[in-house]
Amino acid sequence: MIKFPPQAPPAFHLLAKPTGAICNLDCKYCFFLSKEMLYPGSRFHMADELLETYIRQLLEAHGRVPEVIIAWQGGEPTLMGLDFFKRAVELAEKYKKPGQQIIHTMQTNGTKLDDAWCAFFKKHNFLIGLSVDGPRDIHDTYRVNKGGAGSFDQVMRGWEYLRQHGVDFNILCTVHAANQDQPLEVYRFFRDELGAQYIQFIPIVERATAQFLPLANVGWSERPGGERPLYVQSGSLVTERSVDGAQYGRFLCAIFDEWVRRDVGQVFVQLFDTALGAHVGQYSLCIFAPTCGNALALEHNGDLYSCDHYVEPDYLLGNIQQTHMIELVASDKQRQFGRDKQETLPRYCRECEVRFACNGGCPRNRFIHTPDGEDGLNYLCAGYKLFFNHTHRPMQMMADLLRQGRYADEIMQMEIGD
Ligand code: SF4
Ligand code: SF4
Secondary structure (H helix, E strand, O other): OOOOOOOOOOOOEEEEOOOOOOOOEOOOOOHHHHHHHHOOOOOOOOOHHHHHHHHHHHHHHOOOOOEEEEEEOOOOHHHHOHHHHHHHHHHHHHHOOOOOEEEEEEEEOOOOOOHHHHHHHHHOOOEEEEEOOOOHHHHHHHOEEOOOOEOHHHHHHHHHHHHHHOOEEEEEEEEOOOOOOOHHHHHHHHHHHOOOOEEEEEEOOOEEOOOOHHHHHHOOOOOOOOOOOOOOOOOOEEOOOOOOHHHHHHHHHHHHHHHHHHOOOOOEEHHHHHHHHHHOOOOOOHHHOOOOOOEEEEOOOOEEEOOHHHOOHHHEEEEOOOOOHHHHHOOHHHHHHHHHHHHOOOHHHHOOOOHHHHOOOOHHHEEEOOOOOOOOEEOOHHHHHHHHHHOHHHHHHHHHHHHOOOOHHHHHHOOOOO
């Protein structure tokens, strides 16, 4: 029995990276690739002993709630091989408490998937997050392999295996300079061609200082001459691949307008669900919650970081081989990390009409000035304002339906107005 520190949250989300940042693709906007530099000389391979420690601690740390999510991400986690995940499932069965339900998830680029992988996913009810940026021409702009060729065909082969085996999947679509102007083309591709029911639209915001911007614009992978920056959250410039703040909002609004008239209850867009949740006082996504600190990242060697987006030295909490993860999650450093999200909010946000839904967004993107010159406004603010204002009325209508015990999809028969 572990002792729960007083500040320990009952549940938290942990993304484990068994291969660290190692990936078989070389997506141009993927600054995670540069994180390889944090561990020079490493094999980037989570050892069996650590795997067991990780699963045991994660299940112990969730001993007060009925459900625990075991989430794998990378780099590319399938590079560990299927046996690693078979072992992970075995260990989860070994350590789970009576009545504890385990949800297995994995984020993958899909290129390594085959019958064996997908039969395994189906057998153990894995929820797969598949990274696709849109139809071929859009997807292949940045999601390329080590030789620079587009990965679309390989990803579609992986999707086909998932579909044949009936594996539940989410589409993880990043929004960036190459698809920000084609919202409906992207959305309809996922809905109509891929049959996606769950979609996430993740903005690409790659910060850089003036000094690093030229290098960052080239991409984050290893390159001859060793001129390669380690991505850290600093600088107030962004790469040319990054999404435009206001355009991100317009992208979401265009998709929302189509969704709210025909797809509610059929297609689940994470951001729309999150916004609807905010209208009934529930926050399911850390980015829009008042505080954060309960979404951490575990590296291949047991190092635990404050957040997947802060895998950098200043945000290392410790190593789970030396300190139980619940102590690190409950540590003053991590709790303060979570409170900082609220405590550093500029006045412009505190007085904003959509703060209840936005809460200033993720701190990692708070690097521009407010109109009155205060630091710490979110780079995506213009887009968030646009989206949360544009969707306010229909969201209120759906929230009212839910409060009356009715279904949100009834909105599709109602007059929404402009
Ligand atoms: S820093 Fe951002 S992504 Fe990380 S936990 Fe906080 S809100 Fe979530
Ligand atoms: S929309 Fe902009 S001003 Fe309003 S809370 Fe969000 S980031 Fe702050």
